[in-house]
Amino acid sequence: xxxxxxxxxxxxxxxxxxxxxxxxxxxxxxxxxxxxxxxxxxxxxxxxxxxxxxxxxxxxxxxxxxxxxxxxxxxxxxxxxxxxxxxxxxxxxxxxxxxxxxxxxxxxxxxxxxxxxxxxxxxxxxxxxxxxxxxxxxxxxxxxxxxxxxxxxxxxxxxxxxxxxxxxxxxxxxxxxxxxxxxxxxxxxxxxxxxxxxxxxxxxxxxxxxxxxxxxxxxxxxxxxxxxxxxxxxxxxxxxxxxxxxxxxxxxxxxxxxxxxxxxxxxxxxxxxxxxxxxxxxxxxxxxxxxxxxxxxxxxxxxxxxxxxxxxxxxxxxxxxxxxxxxxxxxxxxxxxxxxxxxxxxxxxxxxxxxxxxxxxxxxxxxxxxxxxxxxxxxxxxxxxxx
Amino acid sequence: xxxxxxxxxxxxxxxxxxxxxxxxxxxxxxxxxxxxxxxxxxxxxxxxxxxxxxxxxxxxxxxxxxxxxxxxxxxxxxxxxxxxxxxxxxxxxxxxxxxxxxxxxxxxxxxxxxxxxxxxxxxxxxxxxxxxxxxxxxxxxxxxxxxxxxxxxxxxxxxxxxxxxxxxxxxxxxxxxxxxxxxxxxxxxxxxxxxxxxxxxxxxxxxxxxxxxxxxxxxxxxxxxxxxxxxxxxxxxxxxxxxxxxxxxxxxxxxxxxxxxxxxxxxxxxxxxxxxxxxxxxxxxxxxxxxxxxxxxxxxxxxxxxxxxxxxxxxxxxxxxxxxxxxx
Numbered sequence: 175x176x177x178x179x180x181x182x183x184x185x186x187x188x189x190x191x192x193x194x195x196x197x198x199x200x201x202x203x204x205x206x207x208x209x210x211x212x213x214x215x216x217x218x219x220x221x222x223x224x225x226x227x228x229x230x231x232x233x234x235x236x237x238x239x240x241x242x243x244x245x246x247x248x249x250x251x252x253x254x255x256x257x258x259x260x261x262x263x264x265x266x267x268x269x270x271x272x273x274x275x276x277x278x279x280x281x282x283x284x285x286x287x288x289x290x291x292x293x294x295x296x297x298x299x300x301x302x303x304x305x306x307x308x309x310x311x312x313x314x315x316x317x318x319x320x321x322x323x324x325x326x327x328x329x330x331x332x333x334x335x336x337x338x339x340x341x342x343x344x345x346x347x348x349x350x351x352x353x354x355x356x357x358x359x360x361x362x363x364x365x366x367x368x369x370x371x372x373x374x375x376x377x378x379x380x381x382x383x384x385x386x387x388x389x390x391x392x393x394x395x396x397x398x399x400x401x402x403x404x405x406x407x408x409x410x411x412x413x414x415x416x417x418x419x420x421x422x423x424x425x426x427x428x429x430x431x432x433x434x435x436x437x438x439x440x441x442x443x444x445x446x447x448x449x450x451x452x453x454x455x456x457x458x459x460x461x462x463x464x465x466x467x468x469x470x471x472x473x474x475x476x477x478x479x480x481x482x483x484x485x486x487x488x489x490x491x492x493x494x495x496x497x498x499x500x501x502x503x504x505x506x507x508x509x510x511x512x513x514x515x516x517x518x519x520x521x522x523x524x525x526x527x528x529x530x531x532x533x534x535x536x537x538x539x540x541x542x543x544x545x546x547x548x549x550x551x552x553x554x555x556x557x558x559x560x561x
Numbered sequence: 562x563x564x565x566x567x568x569x570x571x572x573x574x575x576x577x578x579x580x581x582x583x584x585x586x587x588x589x590x591x592x593x594x595x596x597x598x599x600x601x602x603x604x605x606x607x608x609x610x611x612x613x614x615x616x617x618x619x620x621x622x623x624x625x626x627x628x629x630x631x632x633x634x635x636x637x638x639x640x641x642x643x644x645x646x647x648x649x650x651x652x653x654x655x656x657x658x659x660x661x662x663x664x665x666x667x668x669x670x671x672x673x674x675x676x677x678x679x680x681x682x683x684x685x686x687x688x689x690x691x692x693x694x695x696x697x698x699x700x701x702x703x704x705x706x707x708x709x710x711x712x713x714x715x716x717x718x719x720x721x722x723x724x725x726x727x728x729x730x731x732x733x734x735x736x737x738x739x740x741x742x743x744x745x746x747x748x749x750x751x752x753x754x755x756x757x758x759x760x761x762x763x764x765x766x767x768x769x770x771x772x773x774x775x776x777x778x779x780x781x782x783x784x785x786x787x788x789x790x791x792x793x794x795x796x797x798x799x800x801x802x803x804x805x806x807x808x809x810x811x812x813x814x815x816x817x818x819x820x821x822x823x824x825x826x827x828x829x830x831x832x833x834x835x836x837x838x839x840x841x842x843x844x845x846x847x848x849x850x851x852x853x854x855x856x857x858x859x860x861x862x863x864x865x866x867x868x869x870x871x872x873x874x875x876x877x878x879x880x881x882x883x884x885x886x887x888x889x
Binding site: 205235389436438479484508515519 | 577578579580610656719721741742743767769772798800801806808809813814817818820821822826827828829830831832833834835836837839840842843846868
């Protein structure tokens with residue numbers, strides 16, 4: 175079968191994976207487009223082509239995680255036993271534990287006593303487990319850590335990162351900046367003001383604000399909040415520095431971003447958004463992966479002709495497959511026609527994307543009839559990616 | 562067919578990313594309007610998906626009339642209004658209504674408190690988002706001036722976050738043990754846990770989404786949130802079963818094509834048979850997932866994969882299908 179390629183330039187996945195100048199591949203895109211599978215397939219293919227690879231996943235399907243040996247969420251890369259090491263490479267995999275990563279950052283930045291104080295504060299607990307963007311930020315934090323360790327120990331020469339399904343495309347790039355600007359915000363300064371003596375900020379506004387907060391939240395909440403803000407302020411400098419280092423790492427030309435999408439209007443719109451954002455932030459974009467594409471069935475019949483033939487078959491007396499009055503063939507003709515229609519629709523959608531982003535190399539990966547949950551499945555996806 | 566959810570006023574629609582949850586929420590709103598109900602369709606994630614589906618300009622933080630249901634014979638058609646809930650605007654409104662904080666509210670904004678509250682404390686953010694929805698559901702008793710709705714459909718966050726999102730008092734528990742925002746959250750929980758609410762889950766017949774749906778139902782039940790139905794979306798044609806598809810045979814297909822007067826060019830017969838065999842493989846996987854959905858013990862509804870895709874006419878078509886199956 176022939177996979178319809180988009181009008182844009184073709185993305186050469188093997189050339190990307192073989193390029194020793196590329197040390198980080200980041201897969202981003204909206205939820206439900208097969209990002210995790212794509213990341214894992216790329217990592218496995220790179221390892222079996224001789225790279226020393228670690229893949230950082232966020233939330234893989236249970237059976238896929240099992241087949242890679244990473245059921246446990248322990249923030250430590252583990253070797254993937256089934257990966258072929260004949261070419262001299264190897265593959266490790268890990269699942270990100272967002273909360274633990276955050277805890278580790280706090281522990282590394284503050285004295286043990288201070289760290290304990292922060293870790294126990296209810297606001298920290300809320301922030302570290304569900305702050306919008308924490309997951310994104312922690313994925314980047316972990317990437318930075320692994321990168322530093324890998325450079326020191328020579329453990330890996332390629333890190334493949336799967337990104338969380340963001341609420342919006344922006345979360346992923348904005349998270350480091352948002353977290354640090356939040357911690358540097360006016361409100362935090364305001365909360366810190368009483369603790370810092372000369373109350374330059376104590377204006378008429380302050381009374382209003384604390385009064386209003388007490389009214390809405392209650393006094394206990396306000397006290398917890400103040401404790402938290404005072405404590406986190408001491409580790410704040412470290413956060414900001416790290417966030418900026420991670421951002422710079424992403425902009426480095428040894429990083430390659432792949433935007434993953436499905437041939438659906440929403441997913442492609444998000445992909446377009448990502449592409450624009452990446453170029454705005456001068457992030458190195460390697461290309462677009464369009465997963466789950468419909469494949470044009472063999473045969474030269476148009477969708478309309480196939481529907482018409484299926485209708486005519488209904489009237490053929492007894493002349494059909496095993497006495498079924500042609501119903502199986504009629505059904506097949508309709509499936510064929512549906513498939514043709516789907517291919518036309520997806521081609522139109524991809525064409526629209528390519529017209530607006532002609533500079534983005536693209537690879538189209540056909541939909542597989544079954545789910546991917548083992549290394550052979552990942553290899554098959556890898557081959558399709560490299561077509 | 563009568564509705565499976567006659568007493569429900571708040572329909573929460575969740576689902577894994579990529580399953581078409583927003584489309585289902587919009588179709589359900591239209592289906593309820595077809596029943597003569599006045600419906601508010603809310604979105605809370607800032608995606609402006611409703612505006613795109615109904616082909617209108619991006620929605621402001623205000624209720625907009627979007628569409629009218631198809632009237633039944635002798636009946637009156639209901640309406641669909643839409644609301645895009647924005648947490649910051651909701652907080653300011655909340656402060657001015659419940660605490661009469663006009664000036665102080667603006668001071669809070671100036672000091673970045675609004676951003677702070679809606680960013681740092683996700684519990685507070687969710688209380689604000691769900692609070693607005695709560696207000697719309699309970700409106701007839703509280704606010705005589707505004708539009709009254711017979712039903713509210715919430716295009717909610719995805720399955721992975723839905724329990725956290727709705728279980729607002731629990732989420733706040735760590736942050737606010739007492740205080741006004743806490744009692745506000747507790748009042749809302751009373752509605753969410755009541756039979757007037759139903760949380761519907763959207764899935765497709767694939768392994769991961771079905772697994773997430775199963776997990777989601779267990780999590781909802783664990784915190785006493787009322788599970789509604791499961792909507793199986795994007796279903797492929799069911800005309801032939803797996804055996805018929807797998808049994809497609811080159812000679813028979815070739816004979817049928819001749820009988821139908823199709824001049825089969827090279828490859829067509831093989832193409833049709835291969836299409837059948839691949840569909841058979843997919844079909845048997847789907848059948849396995851469908852059995853899992855059936856075993857969940859909640860009403861299930863099916864919506865087809867539309868090959869033309871995504872316009873307003875398609876929403877009406879899906880709405881009619883939901884009605885015919887008793888979801889509205």
